[in-house]
Amino acid sequence: MNTQPSESRKQRSARRAGEFPPPPEPLAVPVFDSHTHLDITVHEAGVPGGGDDPVEALITAAAKSGVDRLVQVGVDVASSRWGAELAARHPSVLATVALHPNEAPTLADLDEALREIETLAAEPRVRGLGETGLDTFRTGEAGRPAQEHSFRAHIAIAKRYGKPLIIHDRDAHEDVLRVLDSEGAPESVVLHCFSGDAEFAAECVRRGYLLSFAGTVTFASAGELRAAAALTPPEQLLVETDAPYLTPVPHRGRPNASYLIPVTVRALAEVTGRDLDTLCAAISANGERVFGPWR
Numbered sequence: 612m613n614t615q616p617s618e619s620r621k622q623r624s625a626r627r628a629g630e631f632p633p634p635p636e637p638l639a640v641p642v643f644d645s646h647t648h649l650d651i652t653v654h655e656a657g658v659p660g661g662g663d664d665p666v667e668a669l670i671t672a673a674a675k676s677g678v679d680r681l682v683q684v685g686v687d688v689a690s691s692r693w694g695a696e697l698a699a700r701h702p703s704v705l706a707t708v709a710l711h712p713n714e715a716p717t718l719a720d721l722d723e724a725l726r727e728i729e730t731l732a733a734e735p736r737v738r739g740l741g742e743t744g745l746d747t748f749r750t751g752e753a754g755r756p757a758q759e760h761s762f763r764a765h766i767a768i769a770k771r772y773g774k775p776l777i778i779h780d781r782d783a784h785e786d787v788l789r790v791l792d793s794e795g796a797p798e799s800v801v802l803h804c805f806s807g808d809a810e811f812a813a814e815c816v817r818r819g820y821l822l823s824f825a826g827t828v829t830f831a832s833a834g835e836l837r838a839a840a841a842l843t844p845p846e847q848l849l850v851e852t853d854a855p856y857l858t859p860v861p862h863r864g865r866p867n868a869s870y871l872i873p874v875t876v877r878a879l880a881e882v883t884g885r886d887l888d889t890l891c892a893a894i895s896a897n898g899e900r901v902f903g904p905w906r
């Protein structure tokens with residue numbers, strides 16, 4: 612993805628930059644953002660405070676909030692390559708690479724794109740395959756065979772390289788488990804933006820998967836999600852932004868960024884009845900175990 616904004620995009624960024632929420636109180640114990648899209652954030656929303664290097668500014672803003680490490684997630688070949696290059700030169704960033712489940716069915720040559728993802732997957736600071744998975748909300752019947760083919764291919768690549776699998780699951784819980792069972796799951800599986808109920812969470816926990824909770828856990832309507840978070844053991848719990856999307860309450864409608872992780876992790880501490888600092892330490896340790904080391 613092109614990181615040199617055109618004049619019009621620059622102007623748009625400057626305009627939208629003012630919409631970023633104010634920074635929250637920093638965390639005492641650092642934590643990491645398990646799922647962010649820096650490229651899309653810069654493209655869609657610009658950067659808090661503007662500046663010449665918007666990606667660096669987002670990473671610096673996150674560090675000031677106590678979010679000192681990030682996982683940059685790919686959604687197509689271009690964004691995966693961009694993330695891999697950023698991770699290769701930035702000590703706070705690791706990358707994951709994939710074709711998004713809504714992207715895969717639109718590609719003219721899916722298998723060629725999968726070969727490019729596999730090449731990137733070999734790089735040392737690419738530490739996962741994702742986001743891949745199934746989405747029956749945005750992809751209709753016609754695209755589902757290609758979507759599942761792509762998901763299966765990402766699982767196989769994750770296993771070949773011994774790297775975690777980061778799953779996007781939208782309205783497809785049972786099918787995600789069916790495909791994982793038929794392929795055999797990689798050692799580390801992360802359900803990004805976990806969206807199931809307590810029963811599905813319990814099944815994922817039983818299988819040893821990690822559940823990554825986003826700003827959605829703060830939404831008033833998210834009772835089931837909070838129940839899911841409450842039963843997730845700390846060693847299987849992650850926190851993420853999915854920035855620029857899924858901005859937590861009370862900032863909904865404004866762009867999200869990793870510096871807002873404290874809002875979501877404080878909500879998780881409350882929901883799970885755990886001490887905030889202990890929870891942050893556990894999440895950090897999970898990150899180093901599953902994706903790390905960063906440095």
Ligand SMILES: [Zn+2]
Binds near residue numbers: 648742853
């Ligand atoms: Zn995402």
